[in-house]
Amino acid sequence: MCGIVGYLGDKQAYPILLRGLKRLEYRGYDSAGIAVLNGDGIEIFKKQGKVVQMETLISDESPKAKLGIGHTRWATHGVPNDVNSHPHYSQSKRIAIIHNGIIENYTSIKEGLLKRGYTFHSDTDTEVLVNLIEDVLINEKVDLAEAVRIALNQVVGAYAIAVIEEGNYDQIVVAKKGSPLVIGLGENEYYIASDATPFIEYTKQVVYLDEEEVAVLSLKNGLEIRTIANQLKTAYVQELALELESIEKGGYDHFMLKEINEQPKSIYDTLRGRLLVDKGTISIGSFVEYEQKFLNADRIIIVACGTSWHAGLVAEYLIEDLARIPVEVEYASEFRYRNPIITERDIVIAVSQSGETADTLSAIQLAKSKGATIFGICNVVGSSIAREAHVGTYTHAGPEIGVASTKAFTAQVTVFTLIALGLARKKGTISEQLFRKLIVELDSMPDKVAQTLKVDAQSKYIASIYKDVPNCLFLGRGINFPVALEGALKLKEISYIHAEGYPAAEMKHGPIALIDEDMPTVVVAIKTEQYEKVVSNIQEIKAREGKIIAIVNEGDSVVSKIADHVIEIPEVDERLSPLLTTIPLQLISYHIAVMRGCHVDQPRNLAKSVTVE
Ligand code: F6R
Numbered sequence: 001m002c003g004i005v006g007y008l009g010d011k012q013a014y015p016i017l018l019r020g021l022k023r024l025e026y027r028g029y030d031s032a033g034i035a036v037l038n039g040d041g042i043e044i045f046k047k048q049g050k051v052v053q054m055e056t057l058i059s060d061e062s063p064k065a066k067l068g069i070g071h072t073r074w075a076t077h078g079v080p081n082d083v084n085s086h087p088h089y090s091q092s093k094r095i096a097i098i099h100n101g102i103i104e105n106y107t108s109i110k111e112g113l114l115k116r117g118y119t120f121h122s123d124t125d126t127e128v129l130v131n132l133i134e135d136v137l138i139n140e141k142v143d144l145a146e147a148v149r150i151a152l153n154q155v156v157g158a159y160a161i162a163v164i165e166e167g168n169y170d171q172i173v174v175a176k177k178g179s180p181l182v183i184g185l186g187e188n189e190y191y192i193a194s195d196a197t198p199f200i201e202y203t204k205q206v207v208y209l210d211e212e213e214v215a216v217l218s219l220k221n222g223l224e225i226r227t228i229a230n231q232l233k234t235a236y237v238q239e240l241a242l243e244l245e246s247i248e249k250g251g252y253d254h255f256m257l258k259e260i261n262e263q264p265k266s267i268y269d270t271l272r273g274r275l276l277v278d279k280g281t282i283s284i285g286s287f288v289e290y291e292q293k294f295l296n297a298d299r300i301i302i303v304a305c306g307t308s309w310h311a312g313l314v315a316e317y318l319i320e321d322l323a324r325i326p327v328e329v330e331y332a333s334e335f336r337y338r339n340p341i342i343t344e345r346d347i348v349i350a351v352s353q354s355g356e357t358a359d360t361l362s363a364i365q366l367a368k369s370k371g372a373t374i375f376g377i378c379n380v381v382g383s384s385i386a387r388e389a390h391v392g393t394y395t396h397a398g399p400e401i402g403v404a405s406t407k408a409f410t411a412q413v414t415v416f417t418l419i420a421l422g423l424a425r426k427k428g429t430i431s432e433q434l435f436r437k438l439i440v441e442l443d444s445m446p447d448k449v450a451q452t453l454k455v456d457a458q459s460k461y462i463a464s465i466y467k468d469v470p471n472c473l474f475l476g477r478g479i480n481f482p483v484a485l486e487g488a489l490k491l492k493e494i495s496y497i498h499a500e501g502y503p504a505a506e507m508k509h510g511p512i513a514l515i516d517e518d519m520p521t522v523v524v525a526i527k528t529e530q531y532e533k534v535v536s537n538i539q540e541i542k543a544r545e546g547k548i549i550a551i552v553n554e555g556d557s558v559v560s561k562i563a564d565h566v567i568e569i570p571e572v573d574e575r576l577s578p579l580l581t582t583i584p585l586q587l588i589s590y591h592i593a594v595m596r597g598c599h600v601d602q603p604r605n606l607a608k609s610v611t612v613e
Helices: 012-025 051-057 107-114 127-138 144-152 253-260 263-269 285-296 306-323 357-369 384-388 406-428 432-443 445-466 478-495 505-509 531-544 578-595
Strands: 004-008 031-036 042-046 066-073 095-103 157-165 174-178 182-186 189-193 205-208 213-218 222-227 300-304 327-330 346-352 373-378 392-395 472-474 498-503 520-524 547-553 564-567
Touching: 004 012, 004 095, 004 157, 004 174, 012 031, 012 051, 012 189, 031 051, 031 095, 031 157, 031 263, 042 095, 042 144, 066 095, 066 157, 095 127, 107 127, 107 384, 127 144, 127 157, 144 174, 144 213, 144 222, 157 578, 174 189, 174 472, 213 357, 253 263, 253 472, 253 578, 263 406, 263 445, 285 373, 285 392, 285 406, 300 306, 306 327, 306 346, 306 406, 306 478, 346 357, 346 520, 357 373, 384 392, 406 578, 432 578, 445 547, 445 564, 445 578, 472 478, 472 505, 478 498, 478 520, 478 578, 498 505, 505 531, 520 531, 520 578, 531 547, 547 578, 564 578
Parallel strands: 300 327, 300 346, 346 373, 373 392, 472 498, 472 520, 520 547, 547 564
Antiparallel strands: 004 066, 004 189, 031 042, 031 066, 095 157, 157 174, 174 213, 182 189, 182 205, 213 222
C-alpha cells in the first residue's frame, strides 16, 4: 500500500524519483507526488491519478534538485484527490513528508495540534504526523532526526516515512514500523524506497531498516541508524540478487501475462537445489534445524490472505494426505482477533508473496508471543514476514509486479509440495514407491506447465465468448477446490465480473439456484477418484441450461461431449494437478480483463502489498 522513494546525491533527483514511482505504482496508484529541495525551498508537485498524470504538472524543464522524495498512494485516510496526495508540508512548509502506513492515534494527536494553533488542509493522518514533527522541532529545539524520533514515540500505527527539511540539503530522515523501507547505498549517493526496484540499476548494496528504526542519510556524515528508543544500531549491508530485466515487461503487454508465462521458470527455480531426483531426496536448507519440531508438531496452522490463503488450502490437502499432520488454514485477519488456541507444539506457517501483508505479519507476531514456531514462505527477500519468522524459505518466483498474483501462487504450491513430501518421507507416511513417483513427476512440472501454457489461444477464444457476463461460477473438488476459489478471485479482481468459487458438490446446496443460460460455470474436471461425481455436477448444470467451460485431461472423452468448451491439460497425479489446472483459469481471466478494457496490472481499488489492516 503506497510506494515511497527518495534520492540524495550528485545526480538530478527528479528523473530518478519519477522512474522509481512508476516502478512502485503496483503498490498504489490513486495519486502521486514528488517533493524536491533546492534554493527555492521545498517544491511539491502532486496530483490525483497515476504518475503520468502528475508528470503533466511539470511544464518544460524538470525541477533541478539533488535531493527529493516521492510517493504513489493507495488511499486510507481521505479520498484520493490532489490535496490528500503526498508529499505533505508541515504548517510552516519547513518540512515535507511521505508516508506509507496508518497512524492509528492521529485523531488525538490532531486534537492536541489544533489546540496549539495548527491548521490542516487534508484529511490524512500523514499531515498530522508532519505537523507533530514540526511541533517537536520547534518546541524541543532539536534537529530534524531527533524531532522525528521523539514524534514517533507518540505514534501508534504503521509507517515507512521519509522527511526532508528546508535548507538541509544533505539530509533525508527515514523511519520504519510495519511498512517496508530499504536504503540503497550508491557511490556518494543514497536511495530509499519501499522495495529495491526503483534503484537496482544504480546499486545492489542495501540496508533494510528494522522495526522502529530511524535512519539519517547524509553524504557528509554517512548513514546513522537509531531505534526510536535512541539506541545506536550498526547498519547491516546486504548485496541484492535482483536484475533489471526481472522488473520489466520484456515484450509482453502486461506484467500479468509475463508472469503467467514465467511459471515454468519460477517453478523450476523454486525446485532447484531442493528436489534432488537423482538422490531421491528433498532438502530445504532452512528446514533441517527445525525438522524435529515439524515432525513432532501437534498441528500446523497456515495463516495468509487472498491468493496466498488459497495456496495454504492446497497445502492442507497435501500435508494431511501425505504427511498425516493435522493442518488448519486461517485467514490471517480472522486468526489474530479470535483469541486462537496456540501452543508451543504448534507450527505456524505464514505464506505471503510480498512478505509485508499487515494481517499476516500481526498473526505471526501473535503466534510467536504464544510460543509457536513460525515458518515463513515469502517471495520478497528480506521482507518483514521473512525476518519475523524463526525460519522459512523463499519461493524464488522473482519479482511479481502485476497486482493479481499468478506465479507466486504456483511457487507457493510448489514449496508446499516439497514440504509435504519431505515430511511424509521423514515420518514414514508415504511408501517409497509413491514418493519416487511423485518426485519424478514434480521434477517434470516446469515442462508440463510450459505445455499447459499452449492453451492460451483457446483461453482467449473462450474469453471472447464470455467477456460480457455479469457472473461466473468456478467449481472444483478436493485439491482443486482451492483452485476454483483462486480462479474466481482472479476473474473478479481484474475484470470486475462477480465470480464465486465452490466445491463442486456444494453446488446443490444453494448456488445451483443461480444457474441459467447466462451463467457460465468453469469446472475443474480432471481424472481423479471424484471424476464421475464431477461429471454428474456438470450434467446438473447442463440440465438447467448453464454453460460449461471444463478443464479436463488430454483425451477426455466424457466431459468433452457434455461441456460447451473443454480445455485439455496434461495428466498428472491429482496432488500435483493445481500447478496445471490454475493456468487456464489465469489465462481466461487475463484475456477477459483485457477485452473489457480493464487495467490488468493495476485493477481499481487494489494494491500489491497490503500493509494496512
Ligand atoms: C490476489 C492477490 C491478493 C494477495 C493478498 C496477500 O491476486 O494478489 O489476494 O494474495 O493480498 O498478499 P501476500 O501474498 O503478499 O501476503
